[in-house]
Amino acid sequence: MKIREHPELANKAAAWFHEKWGIPQQAYTESMEKCLQNTSAVPQWYVVLQNENIIAGLGVIENDFHNRPDLTPNVCAVYVEEAFRCRGIAGQMLDFVCRDLAGMGISTLYLLTDHDSFYERYGWEFFCMVQGDGEPEASRMYRHKYH
Numbered sequence: 001m002k003i004r005e006h007p008e009l010a011n012k013a014a015a016w017f018h019e020k021w022g023i024p025q026q027a028y029t030e031s032m033e034k035c036l037q038n039t040s041a042v043p044q045w046y047v048v049l050q051n052e053n054i055i056a057g058l059g060v061i062e063n064d065f066h067n068r069p070d071l072t073p074n075v076c077a078v079y080v081e082e083a084f085r086c087r088g089i090a091g092q093m094l095d096f097v098c099r100d101l102a103g104m105g106i107s108t109l110y111l112l113t114d115h116d117s118f119y120e121r122y123g124w125e126f127f128c129m130v131q132g133d134g135e136p137e138a139s140r141m142y143r144h145k146y147h
Helices: 007-021 025-036 089-102
Strands: 044-050 053-061 074-080 108-113 125-131 138-145
Touching: 007 025, 007 044, 007 053, 007 074, 025 044, 044 089, 053 089, 074 089, 089 108
Parallel strands: 074 108
Antiparallel strands: 044 053, 053 074, 108 138, 125 138
């Protein structure tokens, strides 16, 4: 579900992302408020629900806390609850987001991760190493071009 089309989910989603990633809930709330203003394609936030519970989600922001501001926008906060993993949910979310942003004129997305083979399964390509803010080691930056 697109948060921009379901503003009633914004507070619940902000709390859920905070719980998963430890980033202050206020940061998610502010980003989702910008998303709801519909003034630009970025930021965007998405969740997957089962009944009333969020079981997965991700966002798209300008920069996912790294030293390459030219690599933008970034898919971030990709998370699937453990009980729902290995069912293709992450791949479906990534495809959904790529199509959604392409519809808004953004065909190239970036994603910062420590995973070294997961995203290739879904059409993402390793692009380069980048330095995450406050991270001792460089992380992998992936790129996806929607055609």
